[in-house]
Amino acid sequence: MLQNYKYASVNCLNQQAIADTPSFLFLWVGDGVGLEQGRQCLKKWGFRRCEDVCWVKTNKKNASSGLRHDSRTLLQHSKEHCLMGIKGTVRRSTDGHVIHANIDTDIIIAEEPTDGSTKKPDDMYRIIEHFALGKRRLELFGEDHNIRPGWLTLGKDLSYSNFNKEAYNRSFADNDGKVWLGGGGRNPPPGAPHLIVTTPEIEGLRPKSPPPKN
Template identity: 35%
Template sequence: MSKNVEHSRQSAPSESSVAALSNRYTYNKFGSRKRLSDRLTVAPSGETLKDEVGSSSETRSPSENRKKVAFKEERPSVFVKDLDYNNHYIHTGQSPVSQIRNIKNPIEGYPKLNKLHTLKKAQVVKHSTKPYGVRIRSDRIIPTINSWIEQYSLKFDVIMIGALIENQFILPLLQSIPIHKLCSKPGFLFIWATTQKISELTVLLNNENFNKKFRRSEELIFLPVDKTSPYYPADKGDGSLLQKQQWHCWMCITGTVRRSTDNHLIHCNVDTDLQIESPNDTRKNAVPDSMYRVAENFSNSNRRLHIVPSKTGYDMPIRLREGWVIMGPDVILNNFHPAAYIKDLSTSSLLQYKTYANGLNSVSNAQYLVPQTDEIEDLRPKSPTIAGKKLQSQL
């Protein structure tokens, strides 16, 4: 009798081992979490070992009980529910994008970057022109641009083409734009397309009108929060299990621009390449404000043109923006004139001219820039400098 009692005491786990198990969790295949102490009830020798989560119970020998406890102690579950957003989407239909915590303020917790954004925004607004709109039919966009070039030698430093509307990618019209004459050198091109239109965008950028003048530099991504968003691309019904909800904005550069020497033209690393729809943007707009800000923060040039090739409809209006000339069929305000625009630029921008070998300046090659302060330059993230080159530059 005493031997049986002593054997049962040895087979039963100690209180410390049970307490250690009580602080661990186990997960089922659906991601539900339960304490291991609730799931596993360790019984003394000869009694039933019950699994409260399971539907069946078995009578095991003391040696099998020890093996089960040892197995749970040595191999705890490594599945973490909070990171399994794919499983969460399958069961709830809620997009993983909505689980990102800092959508409202992506730079929350970064005081230095937050101050930089505040200073940049104030500087851009201070030196912006008034909002200009060009209300025009789609078939009149190309002739109007040609008249600007021929009569006023008008150029723009930042050109954005397209909006977050399915019917904006009009390949014949885009191929006809005299982009090499309209864009200054150096200059920057932002062009929109959905995931379904990437192949057409590649064809466009490889044709003669773009390929010899522009090189693709960056690809920006915009993500709507969920299917209720006005920016969510229409479902094409291609039968794919994966939903293509991204918008792509390819940035192309013409001319030579270097990060280390051309900080009067560009400011890199101020924004990320991924932008997510913010709940703070309550006003509907064909292009989110965040994508306008990316272009403004990156390029310090003040001549900005946005071409919206076709109608957007009443549900997605084209709102004018300070510092931009926006042209399209659904632009409400039609107040643009090249001569008045050039005069406005001259008063709001810092003018720099390209000097030729004979010492003369050309008005047509003037650079209209947003001046930057020393505080902005100190806060701005900069690319790392190689020690040898840095020492050589100081000498």
């Protein structure tokens, strides 16, 4: 997930160097012109936009209105968008060990920070963690409040880190110590060490795709 979206700096990142196939990217783009710039970034990095999560800001705790008056817009904006991009192809019928589909919605209704912080709703993490079953989770442009178990957070404003190299590498290794290095363009098989293992109980709760029409 990319925080603090700035087109000039984000556009020059070489995502291809670290993104396996398949992989997913979640990019906060604000609203307005950021939507188009975000789509351009996804395309440049080899991702195609597949979803758009919208954060509707409630501002219940903020005495002053969070609506932004911008001379470039026709309406007052009270929302932000997070574009979801996919690299490769993942099918619900065959790749249920890679993704969980239809668990969350594409709308987050949450309070906007009152102190001018760029902090995003924690619900976004839960959506990502519910959907993508890969353990390799990287957040760029993170701050201290973004540090989260199971994620590698990078950012120039971090004052500390929860990163442990040995523990990080062990989480991607199988019982023989073999680490998943990438699928070479192929989707990982069930039981690949870099995927979160599900249980029969979880599978019983998984929303199923509708049966094909005759």
